[in-house]
Amino acid sequence: MGPFGRVRVPEATFTAMADKKTPKKNDPVTHVIKRCPYCQAYLKPNVTRCDSCNRRIGPPDRHGTAKKPVDWRAYLSAVFAVVVFCAALYWFFLK
Numbered sequence: 001m002g003p004f005g006r007v008r009v010p011e012a013t014f015t016a017m018a019d020k021k022t023p024k025k026n027d028p029v030t031h032v033i034k035r036c037p038y039c040q041a042y043l044k045p046n047v048t049r050c051d052s053c054n055r056r057i058g059p060p061d062r063h064g065t066a067k068k069p070v071d072w073r074a075y076l077s078a079v080f081a082v083v084v085f086c087a088a089l090y091w092f093f094l095k
C-alpha cells in the first residue's frame with residue numbers, strides 16, 4: 001500500500017456534490033402517471049379503476065401511488081355480520 005492508499009475519497013462524496021450542482025427540477029413523472037396500490041400497475045392519474053386488477057383506486061398521493069378508497073361495502077357487511085352474530089346469541093340465550 002502506497003503513501004496515498006488511504007486518501008481515497010468515497011464515491012458518495014462526489015455524488016452528493018453533483019446533486020448540489022444540479023438541483024432537481026420539478027419531477028414531471030409524478031403527476032403524469034399514478035401507480036395502483038394493489039398491483040403496482042402504471043395508470044393515468046384520472047382513472048378511478050385499475051385497468052389491470054379492476055379495483056377501485058383514488059387520486060394519486062405525492063409519491064404517485066393511488067390511494068385506496070374506503071371499502072364501505074366490506075365495512076358494512078362486517079358490521080352487519082357482528083350485529084347478526086350478537087342477535088343470534090341474544091336470541092339463543094333468552095329463548
Ligand SMILES: [Zn+2]
Pocket residue numbers: 036037038039040041050051052053054055
Ligand atoms: Zn391494479
